[in-house]
Amino acid sequence: xxxxxxxxxxxxxxxxxxxxxxxxxxxxxxxxxxxxxxxxxxxxxxxxxxxxxxxxxxxxxxxxxxxxxxxxxxxxxxxxxxxxxxxxxxxxxxxxxxxxxxxxxxxxxxxxxxxx
Amino acid sequence: xxxxxxxxxxxxxxxxxxxxxxxxxxxxxxxxxxxxxxxxxxxxxxxxxxxxxxxxxxxxxxxxxxxxxxxxxxxxxxxxxxxxxxxxxxxxxxxxxxxxxxxxxxxxxxxxxxxxxxxxxxxxxxxxxxxxxxxxxxxxxxxxxxxxxxxxxxxxxxxxxxxxxxxxxxxxxxxxxxxxxxxxxxxxxxxxxxxxxxxxxxxxxxxxxxxxxxxxxxxxxxxxxxxxxxxxxxxxxxxxxxxxxxxxxxxxxxxxxxxxxxxxxxxxxxxxxxxxxxxxxxxxxxxxxxxxxxxxxxxxxxxxxxxxxxxxxxxxxxxxxxxxxxxxxxxxxxxxxxxxxxxxxxxxxxxxxxxxxxxxxxxxxxxxxxxxxxxxxxxxxxxxxxxxxxxxxxxxxxxxxxxxxxxxxxx
Numbered sequence: 018x019x020x021x022x023x024x025x026x027x028x029x030x031x032x033x034x035x036x037x038x039x040x041x042x043x044x045x046x047x048x049x050x051x052x053x054x055x056x057x058x059x060x061x062x063x064x065x066x067x068x069x070x071x072x073x074x075x076x077x078x079x080x081x082x083x084x085x086x087x088x089x090x091x092x093x094x095x096x097x098x099x100x101x102x103x104x105x106x107x108x109x110x111x112x113x114x115x116x117x118x119x120x121x122x123x124x125x126x127x128x129x130x131x132x133x
Numbered sequence: 134x135x136x137x138x139x140x141x142x143x144x145x146x147x148x149x150x151x152x153x154x155x156x157x158x159x160x161x162x163x164x165x166x167x168x169x170x171x172x173x174x175x176x177x178x179x180x181x182x183x184x185x186x187x188x189x190x191x192x193x194x195x196x197x198x199x200x201x202x203x204x205x206x207x208x209x210x211x212x213x214x215x216x217x218x219x220x221x222x223x224x225x226x227x228x229x230x231x232x233x234x235x236x237x238x239x240x241x242x243x244x245x246x247x248x249x250x251x252x253x254x255x256x257x258x259x260x261x262x263x264x265x266x267x268x269x270x271x272x273x274x275x276x277x278x279x280x281x282x283x284x285x286x287x288x289x290x291x292x293x294x295x296x297x298x299x300x301x302x303x304x305x306x307x308x309x310x311x312x313x314x315x316x317x318x319x320x321x322x323x324x325x326x327x328x329x330x331x332x333x334x335x336x337x338x339x340x341x342x343x344x345x346x347x348x349x350x351x352x353x354x355x356x357x358x359x360x361x362x363x364x365x366x367x368x369x370x371x372x373x374x375x376x377x378x379x380x381x382x383x384x385x386x387x388x389x390x391x392x393x394x395x396x397x398x399x400x401x402x403x404x405x406x407x408x409x410x411x412x413x414x415x416x417x418x419x420x421x422x423x424x425x426x427x428x429x430x431x432x433x434x435x436x437x438x439x440x441x442x443x444x445x446x447x448x449x450x451x452x453x454x455x456x457x458x459x460x461x462x463x464x465x466x467x468x469x470x471x472x473x474x475x476x477x478x479x480x481x482x483x484x485x486x487x488x489x490x491x492x493x494x495x496x497x498x499x500x501x502x503x504x505x506x507x508x509x510x511x512x513x514x515x516x517x518x519x520x521x522x523x524x525x526x527x528x529x530x531x532x533x534x535x536x537x538x539x540x541x542x543x544x
Contacts, residue, residue, distance in 0.1 A: 045452070049474070052455025056467035057489050063459050 018099045020061050020127040021106040025093045025113070027120025029069045046114040054098060054109060064096035093120070097127065136182040139191060144175055147192055149271035151199045153243040154235055156268065158203065161250060162300040164268065166206060174199045200233040242308075244269060245360060248353060250306045252321040253299060260295035261324045262331060263288060270349040279339055280331060280346055311362055318363060322371050322427065325354050329375050340386055347382075351375045358414070370418035370427035376411030377434035380404040392529045395437065408438045429457045433469075447476035464492055468501050480505045496524035500534065507541065515541050 054060045069091065073081045093115065100106035103126060110122040148171055155167035174195055188194040251264045259281070266272040266280070278288045309317045332346025354372045357363040384402035385393050415431050433453045436446050454470035467490050475483025483505045492498035503518035515538055522534040 048452060048455045052451075052458050052470060053486060053489070055455070055458035055462055056470050056486070057491070058462045058467070060459060060462070 021098050022125045024095045024123040025115045026090050029091050059099045061097040061099050066094040150240045153247045157243040157306045161304050164296050170202045196235045203233050246306045250304050252324040253304050254320050255302050256295045256298050260291050262328050264295050325350050366418045366421040366423050367425040367427050369414045370431045373411045373414035374431035374434050376407045380407035426460050429453050447473050451477050468497050480509050496521045511541050
């Protein structure tokens with residue numbers, strides 16, 4: 018088994034207005050999805066959610082406001098899954114709730130940093 | 134009372150108290166001697182009381198004899214043993230009279246300290262449980278062997294190795310400093326949790342013994358909750374979990390020893406006092422901002438004492454299982470989560486999730502699929518239940534499964 022990082026990208030979610038019931042529904046969706054991955058013993062770490070605030074540091078002492086890349090899209094969080102291959106990890110990512118709000122998931126293989 | 138009934142009763146209540154005090158006094162390297170002295174004390178009681186009659190205060194008699202034997206040992210040991218424990222060194226330097234303190238306070242302190250010493254991560258969990266049963270609960274080797282479904286020799290070997298390891302690693306019998314309690318208590322709680330489960334899910338035929346294991350685990354956990362320095366939120370959460378489970382003791386075993394599944398239990402047999410206690414400890418557990426797996430499991434157990442089948446209940450249970458799995462994977466939690474998911478989203482959704490679990494070697498996995506396919510595809514249900522009946526080791530479980538198959542074939 019290898020480990021893969023799932024990087025969740027979308028428009029800043031705070032800007033999508035949700036009722037309290039809406040928020041509950043979204044977190045239930047995420048919890049069920051993550052719980053389903055964990056039930057297969059394929060969750061290495063639920064990782065973390067990231068807020069909407071951010072700064073980007075570039076060469077030449079340039080700091081820009083916001084976590085945005087070129088378009089208005091931010092990394093909303095990341096988790097680490099266990100899978101045999103990047104194909105399997107991608108398959109798991111296909112049911113990620115971020116896709117329901119127009120976001121996307123980047124699946125990346127993890128390079129182990131253990132001592133030689 | 135006849136001494137034939139009295140002695141086993143005293144053995145159950147006093148052996149562990151005297152042993153813990155002597156262990157602490159002698160040091161970890163002399164656990165076996167402490168056990169032997171207490172064992173000899175009971176032998177002497179059996180011999181003496183048989184023809185002299187039972188003394189007025191039998192427990193005090195035991196304490197006095199054990200004290201004298203302990204003092205004799207310390208004196209002898211101080212003379213010819215060079216590798217003396219601190220307690221013995223102290224004894225030989227200061228005075229010939231050693232204080233063997235069998236006051237209830239010292240008994241409690243000694244038991245707590247022994248709990249931390251025994252639940253030492255350097256020895257395997259089954260040895261920690263075995264030693265706890267022997268030293269902290271006063272179980273005989275036969276009873277421990279019965280609880281583990283193995284023989285005396287295996288248990289004796291296991292305990293011997295564990296004691297040697299404790300000696301080798303010079304484990305101290307003392308309360309960890311306050312700053313370290315949080316770290317060390319995790320392991321104590323794991324052992325108590327396993328001890329309880331050993332009783333609750335035991336495949337031993339001896340139902341009384343199984344219940345005793347659970348009660349002992351609860352007693353030890355309660356000791357931690359009573360002590361200010363160990364009265365932590367997760368201790369209360371574990372105790373709450375145990376209370377909720379234990380509330381169903383009488384409802385889950387039929388008079389003929391057969392296991393009664395949750396769905397078929399007679400609610401009037403649930404013990405309301407234990408449920409109330411469970412709620413109390415769950416509230417105590419909520420102080421502080423730690424959410425341990427015991428909190429989540431206690432909350433799941435709480436919902437199982439509530440109404441049998443409300444939609445709210447299964448939504449909550451599913452959510453709790455999701456969170457539990459995110460903290461720590463276990464096959465049982467994965468199966469239970471899937472059951473709850475089927476209760477909320479229907480059997481077909483449950484089947485799709487279940488088939489991802491890939492636990493083909495587990496009887497419970499096939500049992501679950503058998504349950505979920507029932508009414509959806511009865512042929513598949515029968516197939517899975519048949520596999521489950523072949524995989525299960527417990528005769529009581531097999532009986533329940535075979536009944537279900539019969540019902541499906543008839544229907």
